[in-house]
Amino acid sequence: MQRIGVFVCHCGSNIAATVDVARVAEMSLMEPGVVHAEDYQYMCSEAGQAKIAEAVKEKGLTGIVVCSCSPRMHETTFRNAAERAGINPYMVEIANIREHCSWIHKDREEATKKAVILARAAIAKVNLNAPLRPGESRVTKRALVIGGGIAGIQTALDIADAGYEVDIVEKTPSIGGRMSQLDKTFPTLDCSACILTPKMVEAAAHEKVKIYTYSEVEQVSGFVGDFTVDIRKKARSIDMDKCTGCGVCSEKCPAKKNPSEFNRGLGNRSAVYTPFAQAIPNVPVIDRENCIKFKTGKCGVCSKVCQAGAIDYEQQDEIVTEKYGAIVVATGFDTIKLDDFDEYAYNQSKDVITSLELERVMNAAGPTNGHLERLSDGKAPKNMVFIQCVGSRDVTCRGKEYCSKICCMYTAKHAMLIRDKYPDVNVTVFYIDVRTPGKNFDEFYRRAVEEYGVNYVKGQVGKVAPQPSGQLLVQGVDLLDNKQILMEADMVVLATAIEPEAGVRRIATMLTASIDTNNFLTEAHPKLRPVESPTAGVFLSGVCQGPKDIPETVAQAGAAAVKAIGLLAKNKLLTNPCTAKSDELLCNGCSACANVCPYGAISYEDKEVNDHGIREVRRIAAVNNALCQGCGACTVTCPSGAMDLQGFSNRQIIAEVDAICR
Amino acid sequence: MSFGKSQAEQIREISGVNPYKCMKCGKCSASCPSFTDMDIKPHQFVSYVQNDDAEALVNSKSLWKCLSCFACVERCPRDVKPGRLIDGARQVVVRQRGADYLTPEEIPERLDPELPQQLLVSAFRRYRR
Amino acid sequence: MSIEAKTEFKPKIVAFCCNWCSYAGADLAGSSRLGYPADVKIIRVPCSCRVNPMFILRAFEKGADGVILCGCHPGDCHYSTGNYYARRRMTLLFSMLDYLGVEQGRTRVEWVSAAEGMKFSATMNEFVEKIYSLGENVRLGDLRCRN
Numbered sequence: 001m002q003r004i005g006v007f008v009c010h011c012g013s014n015i016a017a018t019v020d021v022a023r024v025a026e027m028s029l030m031e032p033g034v035v036h037a038e039d040y041q042y043m044c045s046e047a048g049q050a051k052i053a054e055a056v057k058e059k060g061l062t063g064i065v066v067c068s069c070s071p072r073m074h075e076t077t078f079r080n081a082a083e084r085a086g087i088n089p090y091m092v093e094i095a096n097i098r099e100h101c102s103w104i105h106k107d108r109e110e111a112t113k114k115a116v117i118l119a120r121a122a123i124a125k126v127n128l129n130a131p132l133r134p135g136e137s138r139v140t141k142r143a144l145v146i147g148g149g150i151a152g153i154q155t156a157l158d159i160a161d162a163g164y165e166v167d168i169v170e171k172t173p174s175i176g177g178r179m180s181q182l183d184k185t186f187p188t189l190d191c192s193a194c195i196l197t198p199k200m201v202e203a204a205a206h207e208k209v210k211i212y213t214y215s216e217v218e219q220v221s222g223f224v225g226d227f228t229v230d231i232r233k234k235a236r237s238i239d240m241d242k243c244t245g246c247g248v249c250s251e252k253c254p255a256k257k258n259p260s261e262f263n264r265g266l267g268n269r270s271a272v273y274t275p276f277a278q279a280i281p282n283v284p285v286i287d288r289e290n291c292i293k294f295k296t297g298k299c300g301v302c303s304k305v306c307q308a309g310a311i312d313y314e315q316q317d318e319i320v321t322e323k324y325g326a327i328v329v330a331t332g333f334d335t336i337k338l339d340d341f342d343e344y345a346y347n348q349s350k351d352v353i354t355s356l357e358l359e360r361v362m363n364a365a366g367p368t369n370g371h372l373e374r375l376s377d378g379k380a381p382k383n384m385v386f387i388q389c390v391g392s393r394d395v396t397c398r399g400k401e402y403c404s405k406i407c408c409m410y411t412a413k414h415a416m417l418i419r420d421k422y423p424d425v426n427v428t429v430f431y432i433d434v435r436t437p438g439k440n441f442d443e444f445y446r447r448a449v450e451e452y453g454v455n456y457v458k459g460q461v462g463k464v465a466p467q468p469s470g471q472l473l474v475q476g477v478d479l480l481d482n483k484q485i486l487m488e489a490d491m492v493v494l495a496t497a498i499e500p501e502a503g504v505r506r507i508a509t510m511l512t513a514s515i516d517t518n519n520f521l522t523e524a525h526p527k528l529r530p531v532e533s534p535t536a537g538v539f540l541s542g543v544c545q546g547p548k549d550i551p552e553t554v555a556q557a558g559a560a561a562v563k564a565i566g567l568l569a570k571n572k573l574l575t576n577p578c579t580a581k582s583d584e585l586l587c588n589g590c591s592a593c594a595n596v597c598p599y600g601a602i603s604y605e606d607k608e609v610n611d612h613g614i615r616e617v618r619r620i621a622a623v624n625n626a627l628c629q630g631c632g633a634c635t636v637t638c639p640s641g642a643m644d645l646q647g648f649s650n651r652q653i654i655a656e657v658d659a660i661c662r
Numbered sequence: 663m664s665f666g667k668s669q670a671e672q673i674r675e676i677s678g679v680n681p682y683k684c685m686k687c688g689k690c691s692a693s694c695p696s697f698t699d700m701d702i703k704p705h706q707f708v709s710y711v712q713n714d715d716a717e718a719l720v721n722s723k724s725l726w727k728c729l730s731c732f733a734c735v736e737r738c739p740r741d742v743k744p745g746r747l748i749d750g751a752r753q754v755v756v757r758q759r760g761a762d763y764l765t766p767e768e769i770p771e772r773l774d775p776e777l778p779q780q781l782l783v784s785a786f787r788r789y790r791r
Numbered sequence: 792m793s794i795e796a797k798t799e800f801k802p803k804i805v806a807f808c809c810n811w812c813s814y815a816g817a818d819l820a821g822s823s824r825l826g827y828p829a830d831v832k833i834i835r836v837p838c839s840c841r842v843n844p845m846f847i848l849r850a851f852e853k854g855a856d857g858v859i860l861c862g863c864h865p866g867d868c869h870y871s872t873g874n875y876y877a878r879r880r881m882t883l884l885f886s887m888l889d890y891l892g893v894e895q896g897r898t899r900v901e902w903v904s905a906a907e908g909m910k911f912s913a914t915m916n917e918f919v920e921k922i923y924s925l926g927e928n929v930r931l932g933d934l935r936c937r938n
Contacts, residue, residue, distance in 0.1 A: 070814075070818045070821070071835070072810075072814070072815060072818060096818075096833070098821065099817065099818040099820075099821025099822060100817060100818075100821055100833055101829075103821040103822065103824055104820065104821055104824065104825065104826040104827060104912075105826060105829045106826065107829070110829040111829060113829070114829040114832065117832055118832060121832070121834065343693070343737060389687070389739070393685065393687075393739060393740075394739035394740075395683075395739065395740055395741050396738075396739060396741050398739075399739060432685065432686070432687040432688070458688070459687075459688035459691070459692060460687045460688045460689035460692045461689075461692050462689060462690075462691075462692030462693030462694070462733070462737060463692075463693060475692060475693075476688075476692045477688045477689075477691040477692040477697070477703075477705070479686070479688045479691070479705060482703060484691065484692070484694075484697040484698060514871065534871070578837070596840075596872070596876060598870050598871045598872045598873070599870075629870055630837050631837055631838040631840055631841065631869075631870035631873050632836070632837055632838055632840060632841030632873075633838070633840040633841075633870070633872070633873055633876055635841065635843065636840060636841065636842070636843045636844075636876070636880070637876075645837070645841065648836060648837055648841060650843065650845075653834065653836065653841075653843075653846055654845075654846060654849055656834050657805060657834065657846055657849050657850045657853065657855075658849070658853055660803065660805055660832045660834070660850075660855075661803050661805065661850055661853035661854040661855045662853065662854075
């Protein structure tokens with residue numbers, strides 16, 4: 001039998017005004033197991049907690065019931081008080097007689113009766129409490145960052161600067177991500193590559209950072225603090241240790257007509273290629289699907305011209321297995337496909353392009369060497385039309401419901417840059433709203449309108465019709481003037497919706513990280529925990545969590561790094577002690593529990609069991625205390641009643657039910 | 663005349679359109695081939711119904727200039743279906759006259775002589791969809 | 792209504808509330824001083840999926856007149872899938888109870904989020920009213936538990 005102390009809090013007048021606290025204490029003394037009961041003004045105060053300590057010492061208490069406010073407020077306070085007083089912190093139960101009693105009932109007698117019943121239930125529960133101990137699990141002090149764009153690079157740098165080893169896994173041949181494809185960035189109009197490449201170099205040079213490019217995460221097992229990850233290093237067909245980055249192979253490669261992914265298909269690259277000039281690592285990759293040697297067995301020019309002898313046609317994919325304590329997802333985004341938006345003639349005309357394609361056109365290293373020209377005939381445009389919200393804010397099945405956030409700003413940027421460089425080009429922007437909430441953002445957009453003369457028209461475009469003359473007829477509407485606009489344009493730029501990078505669903509599944517219907521990874525709490533996944537040990541950085549621009553991405557990347565560092569800094573992790581536990585004598589290894597566990601916390605082991613004298617090896621369930629979050633789904637599913645939840649056991653809950661219904 | 667329900671409400675009910683879904687982007691007007699001939703424009707239909715001001719809509723020329731091509735329905739990003747509102751408004755007009763059909767003689771007054779019998783066309787389109 | 796009504800009928804109602812959403816919703820109802828009858832007593836569970844049908848049967852056996860299970864909205868479960876299991880179990884259990892004579896009105900499942908204090912209070916008020924109209928529960932009751 002326990003020796004239980006009951007402490008009834010007045011909470012000033014919050015409880016005492018409606019509930020006869022003295023009576024609650026008095027009635028509690030009549031319950032089995034209770035050896036001490038008192039009421040006090042403020043149990044959560046120093047003095048209140050001291051009373052608990054005193055009673056524990058004097059009366060040899062083994063269990064505590066505090067009748068007070070909600071356990072969501074002070075359960076931790078009283079658990080700590082109990083621990084300081086010398087008893088196990090899990091021998092404490094709270095009866096909520098404030099939020100669930102004094103604050104909602106008016107009649108003193110009724111409220112007091114209810115408080116007595118609630119106290120009774122808590123006492124009945126504590127009688128069956130066991131002194132639980134949190135488990136410990138180890139922490140591997142290494143972090144994995146999936147994705148090598150600005151988000152991944154920044155997170156990796158921050159973690160590495162704190163002294164921990166970080167690996168970046170990037171699926172394309174070079175780190176850099178979308179930011180490497182941009183020309184200038186808003187609102188400062190910095191050259192994107194100029195601000196990105198120093199970070200790329202820093203990451204490559206950092207002694208704590210290891211970069212795997214042209215690699216993908218293949219498999220993840222384990223749990224927070226102790227992940228085991230298989231990384232597939234795809235075969236580059238180039239020996240990275242020998243390659244000097246001279247580029248002769250790409251130059252001499254005869255297979256030159258492959259659409260360049262980096263240039264969004266607007267230009268070509270060789271079969272052996274480096275995606276862009278500042279690529280890190282500066283080692284090319286052979287695109288085996290389009291390489292003449294791999295397709296026909298003939299050629300081999302690159303191998304002949306390579307001075308370093310780095311070409312290796314026999315190279316195979318390699319699987320590397322590493323252990324990590326924390327994983328950060330930074331997989332980024334891509335623009336949506338415009339196949340369902342025929343009204344804009346994107347697939348019909350080369351002169352209708354997306355904004356990301358415009359970035360490549362305007363970039364000095366792009367397919368037109370930075371010269372603004374029509375992609376169909378190379379002529380300079382005189383009239384440009386920008387169409388906003390293509391595929392964004394669209395509830396039909398064609399587009400995405402959300403606002404892609406970056407388009408209003410980047411269109412203002414494009415419009416301004418074009419007007420600045422080519423003052424004789426007319427630029428018209430058709431918009432629904434202009435969303436420029438960041439620091440200096442609205443001022444930036446107003447400059448585009450007021451200083452640079454960009455024509456912003458409130459209204460949308462219904463159709464873009466390619467004409468035989470080669471021009472594009474744009475039919476839009478001006479809602480303020482209430483007129484339809486029919487104008488000729490030489491180029492039309494579509495501010496296309498963005499969506500998370502393809503393949504993110506596969507990664508989310510591997511990590512059991514929550515993902516929403518738009519394929520954005522879900523955060524643990526949308527306001528208060530934006531960089532953590534609900535899955536312990538997994539953190540989110542960049543657009544994979546939601547559309548955002550570069551300043552926000554860098555901020556979030558730092559936040560994710562800090563959370564990861566907070567985890568890695570621990571030498572061991574304390575696991576939640578209120579976990580499921582299987583009675584090995586009752587368990588028959590049926591696997592019903594494992595099937596309902598959302599965390600994959602239950603596995604099976606063959607264990608020798610001594611069942612009342614019968615010794616045999618049985619397949620029984622084993623719960624991983626580091627993974628188990630204590631939901632209890634397994635306990636109800638278990639057909640033999642072997643599975644129970646510590647802290648909320650079957651007997652405890654039934655005792656509470658009995659106390660209430662008595 | 664309206665038996666307790668406002669005309670706007672009747673139009674909403676008949677057409678099944680929820681005008682609050684409109685985000686006032688103007689794509690409907692941008693896609694409308696009859697825009698220039700209308701007095702009340704497509705993007706305004708929704709607004710008028712939302713503000714319960716169906717009177718002007720029901721008496722407008724636009725009702726009869728609409729071709730029921732449903733480009734606005736096809737392209738609206740919020741699934742508002744403004745073209746259906748016109749059908750609804752036409753129904754309200756026709757019901758006001760006490761009959762639920764128009765005789766062939768009555769139609770030509772409201773019609774642009776070059777356009778086909780719109781009610782017929784719109785009815786066909788409605789059943790087809 | 793029993794003929795020799797010694798005392799006025801005061802129903803006993805047990806509410807199982809999940810720690811993350813509905814218990815927090817009940818707390819919010821409390822902070823907002825949104826009242827409901829004192830006949831409702833809340834038992835905290837980590838997730839609605841923790842509630843074993845045996846607990847509910849036990850409640851009725853020991854004299855409860857109504858049992859309500861509150862959890863997170865589908866899709867918002869703190870443990871991702873718990874409330875789906877609870878939903879399925881309770882659907883089956885309640886129709887079985889109905890067959891045994893414990894009317895459907897005596898049992899209920901309600902999804903209440905941590906922000907829905909008003910909904911919690913309104914639900915409890917409705918439920919208690921329903922139980923009053925159904926009267927004392929005599930089915931499944933262990934006669935030894937009656938005084």
